[in-house]
Amino acid sequence: MAEKKTPWGDVEEISQIYKDATGECGLSNRKAGKGETAEACGARFGCVICPVVTIDKSTMETAKKKPWFEPYVELRELIISMYKDPRNRAGRMRNGKVLCYGEVTFTVKARMQLFEAVMESQRMNERISRMYGDDPQALIDAELAEAMQQQWMYDLQEKTLAGRCNRARIVL
Numbered sequence: 001m002a003e004k005k006t007p008w009g010d011v012e013e014i015s016q017i018y019k020d021a022t023g024e025c026g027l028s029n030r031k032a033g034k035g036e037t038a039e040a041c042g043a044r045f046g047c048v049i050c051p052v053v054t055i056d057k058s059t060m061e062t063a064k065k066k067p068w069f070e071p072y073v074e075l076r077e078l079i080i081s082m083y084k085d086p087r088n089r090a091g092r093m094r095n096g097k098v099l100c101y102g103e104v105t106f107t108v109k110a111r112m113q114l115f116e117a118v119m120e121s122q123r124m125n126e127r128i129s130r131m132y133g134d135d136p137q138a139l140i141d142a143e144l145a146e147a148m149q150q151q152w153m154y155d156l157q158e159k160t161l162a163g164r165c166n167r168a169r170i171v172l
Contacts, residue, residue: 020065068132071124072139078117082110096158108152115140115148 056076063069082088088110092098106114118139126136140148 020062066132066134068125068128068134068136071121071128072137075117075121079114082106082114108155111148111152115145119145 056073059069059073059076063073083106086103088106089103090105090107091100091103093104122136122139126138129136
């Protein structure tokens with residue numbers, strides 16, 4: 001059986017969210033004993049914004065029952081749309097390896113645009129949540145926002161230095 005608490009909250013509460021959205025539990029129940037195995041009993045695994053998943057039915061169904069999730073459905077669609085546009089990707093991996101333009105990580109400019117979209121979705125989630133008497137579900141707190149902005153500054157500095165040193169095609 002899954003633990004009672006996870007870093008993301010109470011297991012039963014998380015399980016209920018998946019059941020409400022898809023009719024499945026969304027978690028793995030573990031069998032104890034030799035050669036321990038996990039039985040999957042759920043709908044979602046992995047990242048909410050995974051570009052492999054074309055339509056996120058789980059989140060869409062949740063938003064039908066809990067309208068304050070709708071801003072996050074729209075945000076996911078924006079992120080996927082931006083991900084598919086090669087102009088939003090830098091052509092440079094986090095480890096510095098340069099690939100073709102339009103591959104790998106988002107450009108700093110695209111990350112800044114996404115940050116603003118996330119913050120607006122978060123504000124909308126807060127307004128709608130309060131209208132329905134529920135607690136808002138923030139995606140980014142002040143500490144994370146600051147860390148992201150510091151990373152942008154570092155990446156912009158790196159871009160400038162790389163552009164001078166090896167003339168690699170790296171975009172803002």
